[in-house]
Amino acid sequence: xxxxxxxxxxxxxxxxxxxxxxxxxxxxxxxxxxxxxxxxxxxxxxxxxxxxxxxxxxxxxxxxxxxxxxxxxxxxxxxxxxxxxxxxxxxxxxxxxxxxxxxxxxxxxxxxxxxxxxxxxxxxxxxxxxxxxxxxxxxxxxxxxxxxxxxxxxxxxxxxxxxxxxxxxxxxxxxxxxxxxxxxxxxxxxxxxxxxxxxxxxxxxxxxxxxxxxxxxxxxxxxxxxxxxxxxxxxx
Amino acid sequence: xxxxxxxxxxxxxxxxxxxxxxxxxxxxxxxxxxxxxxxxxxxxxxxxxxxxxxxxxxxxxxxxxxxxxxxxxxxxxxxxxxxxxxxxxxxxxxxxxxxxxxxxxxxxxxxxxxxxxxxxxxxxxxxxxxxxxxxxxxxxxxxxxxxxxxxxxxxxxxxxxxxxxxxxxxxxxxxxxxxxxxxxxxxxxxxxxxxxxxxxxxxxxxxxxxxxxxxxxxxxxxxxxxxxxxxxxxxxxxxxxxxxxxxxxxxxxxxxxxxxxxxxxxxxxxxxxxxxxxxxxxxxxxxxxxxxxxxxxxxxxxxxxxxxxxxxxxxxx
Numbered sequence: 001x002x003x004x005x006x007x008x009x010x011x012x013x014x015x016x017x018x019x020x021x022x023x024x025x026x027x028x029x030x031x032x033x034x035x036x037x038x039x040x041x042x043x044x045x046x047x048x049x050x051x052x053x054x055x056x057x058x059x060x061x062x063x064x065x066x067x068x069x070x071x072x073x074x075x076x077x078x079x080x081x082x083x084x085x086x087x088x089x090x091x092x093x094x095x096x097x098x099x100x101x102x103x104x105x106x107x108x109x110x111x112x113x114x115x116x117x118x119x120x121x122x123x124x125x126x127x128x129x130x131x132x133x134x135x136x137x138x139x140x141x142x143x144x145x146x147x148x149x150x151x152x153x154x155x156x157x158x159x160x161x162x163x164x165x166x167x168x169x170x171x172x173x174x175x176x177x178x179x180x181x182x183x184x185x186x187x188x189x190x191x192x193x194x195x196x197x198x199x200x201x202x203x204x205x206x207x208x209x210x211x212x213x214x215x216x217x218x219x220x221x222x223x224x225x226x227x228x229x230x231x232x233x234x235x236x
Numbered sequence: 237x238x239x240x241x242x243x244x245x246x247x248x249x250x251x252x253x254x255x256x257x258x259x260x261x262x263x264x265x266x267x268x269x270x271x272x273x274x275x276x277x278x279x280x281x282x283x284x285x286x287x288x289x290x291x292x293x294x295x296x297x298x299x300x301x302x303x304x305x306x307x308x309x310x311x312x313x314x315x316x317x318x319x320x321x322x323x324x325x326x327x328x329x330x331x332x333x334x335x336x337x338x339x340x341x342x343x344x345x346x347x348x349x350x351x352x353x354x355x356x357x358x359x360x361x362x363x364x365x366x367x368x369x370x371x372x373x374x375x376x377x378x379x380x381x382x383x384x385x386x387x388x389x390x391x392x393x394x395x396x397x398x399x400x401x402x403x404x405x406x407x408x409x410x411x412x413x414x415x416x417x418x419x420x421x422x423x424x425x426x427x428x429x430x431x432x433x434x435x436x437x438x439x440x441x442x443x444x445x446x447x448x449x450x451x452x453x454x455x456x457x458x459x460x461x462x463x464x465x466x467x468x469x470x471x472x473x474x475x476x477x478x479x480x481x482x483x484x485x486x487x488x489x490x491x492x493x494x495x496x497x498x499x500x501x502x503x504x505x506x507x508x509x510x511x512x513x514x515x516x517x518x519x520x521x522x523x524x525x526x527x528x529x530x531x532x533x534x535x536x537x538x539x540x541x542x543x544x545x546x547x548x549x550x551x552x553x
Contacts, residue, residue: 003350007336014338078334082344082393085299086351087323227318231301231330 004083005096008070012104015073020065021104024058025112032116046120046197050129054113055185059136060162063105067144068154070097071222075148081231090226098138098145098219105137121195128192136185139211142218143181149225170201177201184211251278251430252312252325252400254298259307261293268293270456271307276401276434280427282443282464283436285453291436292331294453295405298434299328311401324352327394329387331405331436337379341370341389344378348393364392368422384415391422402426404435408442420446475499476515481507481535482526488533491525507535 001009012018031053035045071094074080083093110130117126143161147154169176170183177183183200187207190198202210254276261269269290285291296302297309300316300323308315311322336344345364349357365374368388373381378389387407394402404423408416423446427433434451437443443450444464452460452467460467482488485508489501492510497517502509512518519536526533 003347007339007347010338011336078330078332079336081301081328081330081332081334082336082348083351084301084320085323085326085328085394086348087320087353088351089320228303229301230303231296 002092002096004088004093005100007083008097008100009104011074011079012066012069012100015069017065017069017073021062021108024053024061025108028054028058028112029115032119036119042120043196047199050113050116050120050197051186051199054109054116054129055133055136055189056167056182057162058112059105059109059133059185060140060158060166060182062108063101063137063140064144064155064158064162066105066108067101067141068148068158070101070148071145072148072154080229084226084229091223094145094219094223094226098141098222101141101145102134102138105141106134109133109137117193121197122193125189125193125195125197128189131192132185132189135188135211136181139181139184139214142215142222146218146222146225149222149229174201178206178210181211181214183207184214252432253277254401254432254434255308255310255313256294256298257308257310259294259297259304259309261290261297261302261305267456269297269304272453272456272458273307274451274458274461276432278427278430278432279449280423280433280435280447282447282450283434283453284440284443284450285436285438285459287438288455289438289453290456291438291453292405295328295330295403295434295436299326299330299403301328323399324397325400327397327399327402329390329394329402329404329407331409335378335386335390338377340375340377341365341381341385341392342374344389345374345392345396349396352397354397360396360398361392364396367395368392369418382415383410384412384418387411387415387419391419395426399431401432402434404433406437407435408437408439416442423447476512476518477539478510478512478518479507479535479537479539480510480522480533483532483534484529487529488526488531491529491531492522495521495525497521509539 028049031045031049035049071080074083110133113129113133114126117129144154144158147157151157165176166180166182170180183202184207186198187200187202187204188211190200191204256272256274259269259272260267272294283291283294293302297304298316300319303317309317311326314322316322316326339347342361342365346357346361349360354360365371368391370385370388370392373385378386381389391404391407407419411419423433423435435446448464449462450460450464450467451458460470480488485503489503489508492498492501492508495518497512497514498510499513500511510518522533522536
């Protein structure tokens with residue numbers, strides 16, 4: 001583990017906001033277990049729990065907490081200066097942080113998604129949701145990491161993207177789904193385990209290409225922004 | 237504006253040199269730093285100025301954390317902006333007390349050494365911690381430290397790669413007198429070793445005790461640079477304004493006009509406003525004159541003793 005990853009992980013797990021990661025995945029598993037144990041038809045509880053909660057809320061919100069935490073929290077409290085005053089090419093700072101954010105998000109989200117998928121349909125669906133969730137974790141993390149460097153309110157902007165763009169506009173304006181990581185994850189999961197529980201809006205090639213583009217594009221953007229990182233304008 | 241120059245002789249063995257050439261920085265319509273040029277060589281230099289003078293902005297530009305709107309900042313002819321390679325020779329201790337509170341001092345300084353890719357990070361960390369005398373507390377979490385200990389830990393992390401240039405923004409803020417003394421000794425030692433040390437402060441006495449050379453910033457401009465004693469003399473000898481109230485202001489005004497240290501007297505409703513060219517001579521003469529004339533002085537208040545007025549005088553000098 002690189003020193004940057006080590007400091008990032010210590011910082012992430014050492015902050016209280018880390019505890020915010022757990023309630024949503026727990027709720028996801030509990031709802032799936034409850035629905036299954038009560039004998040509710042998976043066709044009824046599957047889509048709202050797997051997609052409505054798992055992919056539309058748990059995955060992006062966990063990614064938002066972690067993705068803005070790995071760099072945004074250090075920018076907020078000023079500790080980022082310690083890492084930036086080192087003779088490291090900026091990609092050697094961004095990539096380890098992205099790896100930590102993706103890894104933590106993937107682990108936190110993939111396990112409950114797998115459990116919920118198995119309970120709703122099959123092990124194959126569980127694995128498909130977990131794998132697609134990991135890819136989604138990468139894309140969301142790259143996006144939220146870059147947001148930390150693009151704005152001083154990355155959490156707010158991230159929430160606007162998740163709740164307004166993906167959550168609200170996606171239901172009314174079909175075109176917005178082409179720029180929705182949530183839709184890419186659904187499409188990829190459905191390709192890996194085709195079921196009636198997942199309803200796709202974008203094609204698999206579009207989902208794959210866009211996931212790659214979002215991940216790479218926002219990572220490159222984050223590296224470039226970090227090269228020009230300015231300390232907030234204090235004039236004292 | 238006249239810039240007072242009293243540059244000390246160049247050191248015999250020049251090490252790293254930080255150069256600012258016509259540097260300005262503005263935020264929208266607000267000019268934070270205005271056309272500053274300076275050259276910093278080995279030794280300790282104080283960056284002095286009142287709050288809001290642009291010291292932090294200037295330090296951030298020197299440290300590569302802010303792009304100059306105009307002009308260039310170079311370390312040994314290399315720009316500091318968008319150039320992480322300069323951090324091999326440059327260390328920064330920022331004003332903001334930002335430390336990874338969850339790490340111990342040893343972990344923190346060791347992480348710095350590793351990030352610098354030093355050949356023996358353990359040894360470098362041990363040496364840096366010893367330099368700031370933090371060996372006894374190095375295995376405690378930084379979150380449990382006093383402000384002074386945190387500051388020393390940050391200095392150790394900034395020194396772990398043995399940089400030729402060290403920039404410190406208000407390093408004495410919040411320190412108790414003992415910690416201050418310790419930090420001053422450390423800066424002296426580093427400067428004597430041939431490093432280029434620049435520290436900012438808004439407190440005249442701090443700069444006086446640590447540094448022989450100062451750069452004085454006022455309202456974003458470089459008001460004075462050079463030997464501290466020369467500048468201090470200029471500050472001391474500036475005209476001083478006093479509010480004086482006595483049992484007979486008119487008679488006292490007449491008597492004061494005969495005193496060489498007095499450059500002007502204004503008689504007002506509430507008393508006299510006296511302008512004196514020499515602070516010491518006037519304050520010694522006043523009781524003597526009052527006694528000779530049988531006048532009782534009821535009030536003597538220096539009117540322009542704020543640091544801002546002292547600095548402002550330098551701008552006009």
